[in-house]
Amino acid sequence: MREMSIFFRRSPARRLTWHAPVLEALVVTALCAVLALLVNALRAEGLPLVQETEYQILVPCPETSGEVETLTGLNLTGAPTETLVLDARSRGAYESWHVPGARNVPYDYLEAVASATLRKLASSGAKRVVVYGDGENPDCGEHLAKELAGKGIRNVGFIVGGAPALTGDLPAGVRP
């Protein structure tokens, strides 16, 4: 212990107390701090001792979006229950025409898809989700598909061109 002591000499007979090493530690810390402040003061671009501006990391805020499959038609292979077809258009447009069996999830450009709707979709048991919209620019079907994918729904695709593009896939006499 005596060899470790830097600043204080002790006689062998004298008993060591706890405060001597604490004092030494304080002295070493103070010396280090003084040295650091001196070096900082001498540096051309010394660090400011008080942060003048609020520290913040700023990154652009993205819209929720996930990877989706781009589909050119409604190719429903496998059992009907394996694919869930969603119509992203308004209620009125859906009621005037929709793909048989399609569910209506009107896409809102301002409000997020309700969590109850997401839960229903997740628990539907379908292996993939196909969305079609109005086919305009921007296409509500494409954006609904991206939002669903961004919120964790897997295997989502959208039909390019939306409902108007489905004309060729439909039986004669049925038109979007």
Place this chain on the structure above:
Amino acid sequence: MNPRQSPSRSLRVAVLCCTLVLAAAPATRAQSAAAVPLCRSLGSDLEAKVQGVFESLHPYDGCDETFAKCLARKPPHPVVLRLAEALCRQVKEGRSRSELERSLTRRAQSVLPLGKPATFSLDESMATGIAGAPITAVVYACARCPFCKVFVPELHRELVEGPLKGTVRLFFRPFPLKDHASSTEGGLAILAAARLGAFWPFLSKLYSDYDAFCPKLLPDWAAGLGLERAVFERYLGDPTLRDALVAAKQEGLRNKVEATPTLFLDGRKYLYDLTVVSVVDVLQELLERQTEHAAP
């Protein structure tokens, strides 16, 4: 002359020449960095890094060779000098060489007139700067975006009070993000304030009191700016205002806006560093280009 000493002397002369050449080489290389004022203050380590960058990267305009060779010209092209200074700034920030290269590409895409420009339905009530200014800037932003609350007011201040005053007309376009709570209410309030002719003061209030935001407070804030509370509240409930907000968002999506803030300069999507310093630098470059093209 002693023939025995001759090879030794020649060797000494050769060594001396090599030493002189080697000593002169860094000095020649350092000339390109020294040509750029900002690069001179980097310190020897960073200056060496800048030199390496200058010797491998090419400016996208103004000169067809590497930065090092382009900067050695007397005088260097103004675009080359500006780009070199931007590179030095980024080296100072600690960017790697590949990051610098990517950044330079993005700057080129933001500045050069490639592809079809974006189109906008601009609302004069949400503009600042003089009409007919040489450059039109459009910023898509969300009322509840933490980056926007810093970036948009800084950019506005720079364009209204800074050295670019009178040269840029800035338009604001609301782009509410679904992940930001109350972004729709914020967007509607911005449009309502714009209808009442107090767009920028209201936006400034919205961003300066960002942390105190609450939809219920919006009429109070409008009233605090001297707007008629009843009219403001009526506008907030107006379906046509919501349609206008949807239209602004759809326009943004058509223009491939994926995040906020997104800036367009003369119809070109700005892909370079989203800091006000960089935006101002790019705007100055665009102004120089316009002046250059306008000159006979």
